[in-house]
Amino acid sequence: MKKIITVIVCSLCCNIVAAQTYTLEQLKDSARHNNITLRNAQRSVASAAQQRKEAFTKYFPNISGTGFWFNANKGTARMDVNPSQMIPAEIGAAMAQQFPAEALAALQSPISMSMLKNGTVAGVNAVQPVFAGGQIVNGNRLARVGEEAARLQLELSDNEVERQTEQYYWQLVSLQEKMKTIAAVDTLLGDIYKDVDVAVRAGLAMRNDLLQVQLRRNDIESQRVKLQNGISIVRLLLAQYCGLENADFRLVANTETEPPMIQQQDYGQALLSTPEYQLLGKQVEAAKLQKNLAVGQQLPTVAVGAGYNYHNLLDNNRTFGMVFATVSVPISDWWGGSHAIKRKEIEYQKAIDEQHDKAQLLQIRMQNAYNNVVEARQQLTIAQRSIEQSEENLRLHRNFYKAGTTKMSDLLEAQLLYQQSLDRRTDAYADLQNKILEYRQATGQ
Numbered sequence: 001m002k003k004i005i006t007v008i009v010c011s012l013c014c015n016i017v018a019a020q021t022y023t024l025e026q027l028k029d030s031a032r033h034n035n036i037t038l039r040n041a042q043r044s045v046a047s048a049a050q051q052r053k054e055a056f057t058k059y060f061p062n063i064s065g066t067g068f069w070f071n072a073n074k075g076t077a078r079m080d081v082n083p084s085q086m087i088p089a090e091i092g093a094a095m096a097q098q099f100p101a102e103a104l105a106a107l108q109s110p111i112s113m114s115m116l117k118n119g120t121v122a123g124v125n126a127v128q129p130v131f132a133g134g135q136i137v138n139g140n141r142l143a144r145v146g147e148e149a150a151r152l153q154l155e156l157s158d159n160e161v162e163r164q165t166e167q168y169y170w171q172l173v174s175l176q177e178k179m180k181t182i183a184a185v186d187t188l189l190g191d192i193y194k195d196v197d198v199a200v201r202a203g204l205a206m207r208n209d210l211l212q213v214q215l216r217r218n219d220i221e222s223q224r225v226k227l228q229n230g231i232s233i234v235r236l237l238l239a240q241y242c243g244l245e246n247a248d249f250r251l252v253a254n255t256e257t258e259p260p261m262i263q264q265q266d267y268g269q270a271l272l273s274t275p276e277y278q279l280l281g282k283q284v285e286a287a288k289l290q291k292n293l294a295v296g297q298q299l300p301t302v303a304v305g306a307g308y309n310y311h312n313l314l315d316n317n318r319t320f321g322m323v324f325a326t327v328s329v330p331i332s333d334w335w336g337g338s339h340a341i342k343r344k345e346i347e348y349q350k351a352i353d354e355q356h357d358k359a360q361l362l363q364i365r366m367q368n369a370y371n372n373v374v375e376a377r378q379q380l381t382i383a384q385r386s387i388e389q390s391e392e393n394l395r396l397h398r399n400f401y402k403a404g405t406t407k408m409s410d411l412l413e414a415q416l417l418y419q420q421s422l423d424r425r426t427d428a429y430a431d432l433q434n435k436i437l438e439y440r441q442a443t444g445q
Contacts, residue, residue, distance in 0.1 A: 020249045024169050027242050031165045032158065034243020041150075041157035048143075048150035055143035058136045061128040061305075071118040116313055123309030127326075130303055133296030142289040149282040155275040159441045161241075166437050168238040170430035173253045175231045177426040182224050185419050189217045192411070195402070209408035216412050255429050258380070259436055264370055265443045267363045273444035276362055280355040287351040291344035298337040300329045362442075369439040376432040383425035390418040 022030075032038055129136065193213045200210050239247040271277050306323045330337070397414040400406035 020244075020246065021252055022249055023252045024166065027169055027238070028162055028165050030242040030244060031161050035161050035241060038154075038157050038161050041154040045147070045150045045154050048147040052140070052143040052147045055136075055140045058129075058139060061126040063124070063126045065124045066122065068121040069119070072116075075117045119311065119313040121309070121311045121313070123307055125305055125307035127303050127305035129301065131299075132301045133299030135293055135296040138289050138292045138296060142286060142293070145282050145286045145289065149279060149286070152275045152279045152282065156279070159275070163434075163437060163441065165238075165242060167434055168234060168241060169251065169253075170433050172231065172234045172238060173251055173255065174426050174430040175227055175234060176251070177255060178423055179224070179227050179231065181419060181422045181426070182220055182227060184422075185415065186217065186220050186224075188415065189213060189220060192398070192415075193217065196408070204404070212408050212412060216415070255426065259377075259429075259432055262370075262373060262436060262439060265366070265445075267366045267443070270366060270443040270445075271359060271362055274362060274442070275444070277355075277359055280351075280358055284348070284351045284355050287344070287348040291341065291348050294337070294341045294344045298330060298334055298341070300327060302327050366439075366442045369435070369442040372435045373432070373439050376428065376435040380425070380428040380432050383421065383428040386421040387418075387425055390414070390421040394418045 193210070196210050196213055200207055235247045235249070238244075239249070302325070304323070304325045306321070308319070308321045310317070310319045312318065394411075394414045394417070397406055397411045401408065401411045
């Protein structure tokens, strides 16, 4: 039996030693490397970078090769030639004296000719755009804006991952602290139970008092079961969110040290460093470039080119080089294009108005976040004061009960107030940590 107990104890000790320990920063770092939302945001940045590189290739000549072979059932070019109509009258008179009549008669009959029954055409051409109404330049600028916007979206995703990780972390810490409170309260109730049991045996207290303590201990045990289930679920959520292979880990947390004070920022300056406001600026910039693109589509385009070609259409191999220039004027598109330009101008104005409106909301968000930090710190101070008061209240009621001047229900009520004050302090501490992070993110820190 002793060997079995020794094996069990050793196994438990090995599990405790094997459990990985994480700090909050380690969990955040793991989430940044493994969270699927952040991975997709990083892929969006890589995709935007490829789109920018693709747009850059429009500055260079467009080189294309073509080849064409055909074989028709008859010549694609046919014509009838009358030799008599092609011979001048003087030559015809001389021929009439020298050639027989049969030969002269043959010249009067039309001759049918057929060409281009089959052949091959091939060539390589390079076309360099000279003027495209600014479409290439603005297209490249728009691609760069898209890449910068993707990076800002990545920063927002990183903030969201940090916020969610910290919420899970402090939720788990809060539950674990409440489990410690349950253990302390259970020990306290055990001491009260022993005192009451002695008093009942001595005839100094009623058995009903003992039953009230036992009922409260049952309630504590029920709370313990719920906390264990909550801890298990939050562990799994935190492990999944941070990409941890094992949910059997321990957290390093110090809930005794009060979080440092924060300095209220200049919201006008802080606004410029927030990714939300910068993203609004990119939206305005993109809307302006799209308007410029719409204008450029209505302007003429000029290009120059050079090519080298081959054909054997007349049963002779021929190669030749050439240079050329093209001008394209979208005449029929001007009517619809004018409306497209006006539509883009309206969208540009909408983007400007949206930037101004949301900038004000972002500054209100900063002030609200700061107010929440101040309120959360005040709640923590009140909770800490309540612990001292409820602890003293519990001590007095225990003494009063021993002296026979108070009821068991009053003593248990004092115990409940003490437990609630401990839980409120735990929740207030976790809430303050979350509110501080929200304020830092709101002000672009």
